[in-house]
Amino acid sequence: MRPRTVLSMEQALSLPYATLRFAQLGWRVIRLESTPGGKGLPGDPNRYIGARVADDDRRSYFVAPNVGKQAIALNLKDARGQQLLQRLLQRLEVDVFCCNTVPSRYAALGIDYATLAAARPGLIWAGISAMGPQYPEAPGYDPVIQAMAGYMEVTGERDGPPMLSGIPVIDLKAGDELYANVMRALLERHETGQGQEIHVSMLQAAASWLITVLPLIDFGCREDEITRAGNEHRKFIPTNVYPARDGFVYLAIGSDVQWRRLCAIPKFASVDNAVRATNEGRHAQRESIHRDMAAVTVQHPVDVLLADLAAATIPATRIHDIRQVRTLPQLVDKLTRTTLPDGRPLHMPPLAVDQPGARTELDFAPRYGEHTQRVLAEAGLDAAEIQALARDGVIA
Numbered sequence: 339m340r341p342r343t344v345l346s347m348e349q350a351l352s353l354p355y356a357t358l359r360f361a362q363l364g365w366r367v368i369r370l371e372s373t374p375g376g377k378g379l380p381g382d383p384n385r386y387i388g389a390r391v392a393d394d395d396r397r398s399y400f401v402a403p404n405v406g407k408q409a410i411a412l413n414l415k416d417a418r419g420q421q422l423l424q425r426l427l428q429r430l431e432v433d434v435f436c437c438n439t440v441p442s443r444y445a446a447l448g449i450d451y452a453t454l455a456a457a458r459p460g461l462i463w464a465g466i467s468a469m470g471p472q473y474p475e476a477p478g479y480d481p482v483i484q485a486m487a488g489y490m491e492v493t494g495e496r497d498g499p500p501m502l503s504g505i506p507v508i509d510l511k512a513g514d515e516l517y518a519n520v521m522r523a524l525l526e527r528h529e530t531g532q533g534q535e536i537h538v539s540m541l542q543a544a545a546s547w548l549i550t551v552l553p554l555i556d557f558g559c560r561e562d563e564i565t566r567a568g569n570e571h572r573k574f575i576p577t578n579v580y581p582a583r584d585g586f587v588y589l590a591i592g593s594d595v596q597w598r599r600l601c602a603i604p605k606f607a608s609v610d611n612a613v614r615a616t617n618e619g620r621h622a623q624r625e626s627i628h629r630d631m632a633a634v635t636v637q638h639p640v641d642v643l644l645a646d647l648a649a650a651t652i653p654a655t656r657i658h659d660i661r662q663v664r665t666l667p668q669l670v671d672k673l674t675r676t677t678l679p680d681g682r683p684l685h686m687p688p689l690a691v692d693q694p695g696a697r698t699e700l701d702f703a704p705r706y707g708e709h710t711q712r713v714l715a716e717a718g719l720d721a722a723e724i725q726a727l728a729r730d731g732v733i734a
Contacts, residue, residue, distance in 0.1 A: 342433040349382040353438035354403035356513035361406035406700030411707035411734035420448035424457035429717040442474035470539035487544035580635040589654035
């Protein structure tokens with residue numbers, strides 16, 4: 339697939355994460371931000387979150403999702419800004435337009451599908467919002483959607499309060515859905531020549547992941563099957579975190595065959611009995627199994643336990659912190675990179691899937707409005723026109 343051009347009116351995390359995936363493929367991604375207005379700081383609020391990394395508008399929370407992109411600033415509340423947007427779509431031969439503002443603003447800003455597709459036939463239009471255009475005013479915040487979609491109800495200790503996930507899973511899920519659906523739409527456009535309008539609802543995308551709990555309601559499930567279970571697996575036993583002499587081990591028994599292999603390890607022989615031969619029997623003795631397992635594991639170092647479990651082909655691991663994850667031999671050569679303005683290298687997460695020709699070294703995240711003049715000149719505006727637009731607050 340030839341490199342595409344994506345123009346994205348983006349902020350926060352869900353959409354910048356999605357368009358980062360396009361940038362990693364070598365596509366041109368131009369992030370569109372608003373011109374300064376009111377008392378707030380200009381552009382994406384995430385620019386100003388976290389430690390100062392390069393300068394005041396490229397702080398630590400902003401950098402990683404926005405490497406490899408260009409940045410422009412247009413005032414889409416001004417008719418001239420909307421005209422500029424349409425001109426950019428045409429002159430730059432934009433393939434995909436994305437946005438993640440609330441749907442109630444689409445028409446007023448001139449970014450609705452009908453308007454932009456009329457200016458650029460064949461355009462793929464993709465938006466992320468809290469609950470889709472049927473709920474045009476709802477703001478899409480990951481923690482709120484986690485609570486609303488039941489994620490917090492199924493996360494945390496059994497006797498503890500509901501808890502957020504340690505990473506913003508719904509922002510990232512929504513970003514992946516936009517990425518996947520844009521790819522589908524581009525494939526269909528190749529076959530039909532037609533553009534498409536795509537709406538990603540964060541709530542709906544999140545609910546699509548409830549596949550292990552939501553259907554159980556119609557099966558007459560017990561309440562403990564669809565609520566918090568701590569580090570245990572609700573179905574496969576024993577699957578849990580267990581204390582070792584010098585840390586913790588997570589192990590997962592996913593079948594009766596694996597249970598027999600576990601019990602064949604001499605140090606684990608004491609956890610076996612006739613009832614526990616099947617997962618159903620182990621479920622009936624859930625609490626006592628966890629106590630018996632912990633009584634064994636706490637006597638041995640992590641490395642000894644992992645060696646025995648690996649020899650028995652039982653999935654297990656020590657629990658890594660993020661610094662350890664970064665140095666895993668399976669990942670260390672797959673990390674992507676950028677370079678800070680002062681020349682220091684910066685390591686970032688790997689590509690989700692290895693791709694031939696993908697970019698693993700990306701330009702540092704752009705300053706606010708860094709490429710506005712260059713991109714407008716590419717669209718055919720001369721220096722005097724650009725200066726006049728800047729003077730009038732139509733661009734920044």
